[in-house]
Amino acid sequence: MDTRHKILILDDDTDWLALCRELFAALPSHPEILTANNAKRALALIETEPVRLLVCDLKMPRIDGLQMLAIVRRRFPELRTIVLSGLEDEDYRARAYALGVDLFWLKTEMQRNSKLFAECLESLLGRDNEPGFRGIQSKSLMDIIQMECLSRTSTVLRITRGALVAKLWIQDGELIDAEADGARGEPAFQRLLAWKSGTFENLPPEPDRERTIQKPVNALLLESAQTLDETANPSTEPASIESASHRKTMWKLAQLTREGAEFVIVVPPPGQGEPEALGTQHFTAYAGWAQRAAEIASCLGDRLEAGPLSHIAGQNLERQVLLLPQGDRTFMVGWPTDAEGNLPDKSRKLVASWDS
Amino acid sequence: MGFLKKIFGARAAVQQLPTGTITVDRHGHIVTSTVSSGFPKALLQGIGRDVLELFREARVAQMPLAEVSLHFGSLRITARELRGGAIIFLFPQTALLPTPTPPRL
Numbered sequence: 001m002d003t004r005h006k007i008l009i010l011d012d013d014t015d016w017l018a019l020c021r022e023l024f025a026a027l028p029s030h031p032e033i034l035t036a037n038n039a040k041r042a043l044a045l046i047e048t049e050p051v052r053l054l055v056c057d058l059k060m061p062r063i064d065g066l067q068m069l070a071i072v073r074r075r076f077p078e079l080r081t082i083v084l085s086g087l088e089d090e091d092y093r094a095r096a097y098a099l100g101v102d103l104f105w106l107k108t109e110m111q112r113n114s115k116l117f118a119e120c121l122e123s124l125l126g127r128d129n130e131p132g133f134r135g136i137q138s139k140s141l142m143d144i145i146q147m148e149c150l151s152r153t154s155t156v157l158r159i160t161r162g163a164l165v166a167k168l169w170i171q172d173g174e175l176i177d178a179e180a181d182g183a184r185g186e187p188a189f190q191r192l193l194a195w196k197s198g199t200f201e202n203l204p205p206e207p208d209r210e211r212t213i214q215k216p217v218n219a220l221l222l223e224s225a226q227t228l229d230e231t232a233n234p235s236t237e238p239a240s241i242e243s244a245s246h247r248k249t250m251w252k253l254a255q256l257t258r259e260g261a262e263f264v265i266v267v268p269p270p271g272q273g274e275p276e277a278l279g280t281q282h283f284t285a286y287a288g289w290a291q292r293a294a295e296i297a298s299c300l301g302d303r304l305e306a307g308p309l310s311h312i313a314g315q316n317l318e319r320q321v322l323l324l325p326q327g328d329r330t331f332m333v334g335w336p337t338d339a340e341g342n343l344p345d346k347s348r349k350l351v352a353s354w355d356s
Numbered sequence: 357m358g359f360l361k362k363i364f365g366a367r368a369a370v371q372q373l374p375t376g377t378i379t380v381d382r383h384g385h386i387v388t389s390t391v392s393s394g395f396p397k398a399l400l401q402g403i404g405r406d407v408l409e410l411f412r413e414a415r416v417a418q419m420p421l422a423e424v425s426l427h428f429g430s431l432r433i434t435a436r437e438l439r440g441g442a443i444i445f446l447f448p449q450t451a452l453l454p455t456p457t458p459p460r461l
Contacts, residue, residue: 282418289417293410297426300406300433303399306373307429314414314421321419344427 005031005125006049010042010068011057027118029125039063046076053124058085058092069099080124084110093160097199119204141193142221144200149173149217154205161198164352169209175220176211181353182258185212186220193224252278259350262319262334267291269328280334290323290332311344322347373431373448380404382440391446407435407442
């Protein structure tokens, strides 16, 4: 009897299916690979074959990946699922995780890092014999880290918050390294713990990772909790307030320079304080425009039933500006005209780290 | 025929998203349009008015803009300033398909 695991790959691109079939068949456990180019065929295969893992694309005609995952989660709750998509959009990542997928990978990332992807697949395939529960949970980052360390596991936690990505390396229940926001080691860990929300995923352990954190995780968590507490309840001594404010401004300025942006303006809701700005002196006029533009766009979107406002982009011969609504505030980010890359994503990243 | 409509009334119409290009003059009047004639004219004029106001407010803020794009969940509106008026491109964000981008300025 064939005891090999069965992996089903669902993608409407037949060339991609052939490539994946070749790649997955070379896994050390030699799983049996099934392929389907539409959701209907994939569901028929899951019903008739003992499929262990579904690797699903998102962008497909008729039934798309998110619909497929919702069906699978309801009808086949035991089935492990991986999303393999070309869509570099954090909304889709969040929506996929909300549907309970085990992993979300970008196709480009998989091609760049096929070894790590193969390890993730093997790890997921091997987990079916391990006892334990699985599901969707919403815990604080401190709880998640403590759980991983208490259970003495070895893993890499990848934490995503909007456009920001951080990693924690845990080896035999000890935190050995962290990367977040361009920092490494303890500073990265401190920054990461200041994040208010996000999603996390477990990647296979990397035992050869260089150790940069020597302190026990409980000591680090305690220190971070104290720092966060001091930030939330600042000292009333004038010198201390001035120093904290200066440090905060310097940090924000460093972020701005590193990303290559010209300025950031934070516009509060009307009548709720003054705009906060860094990098420009014309912030009162710009903030007025940002507020008005957000109002106009919001009303227009409602009238047209066009969905929520994602962002507004504007440009002239001097610069480009991006307006991002974040809760009840609006962020305006100015970029030079020759700024390259995906400016909405870069602005979101800047705003997310600014707002942490 | 049509007696069900008499009993239950006409079904509420689903608002289609506009697709195409319009040009508006400096007063917000539509000069040309490739948007389906089935799309309410008042809404199209509203788009033109709002876009012109965005450009006007930007000028008041000492930041005159040549182009502005509004990205909604299911629609993108890209407008270019045109001697006080504007040319406005309307791209519905259908399903997961990427939308075309007008060439850079």
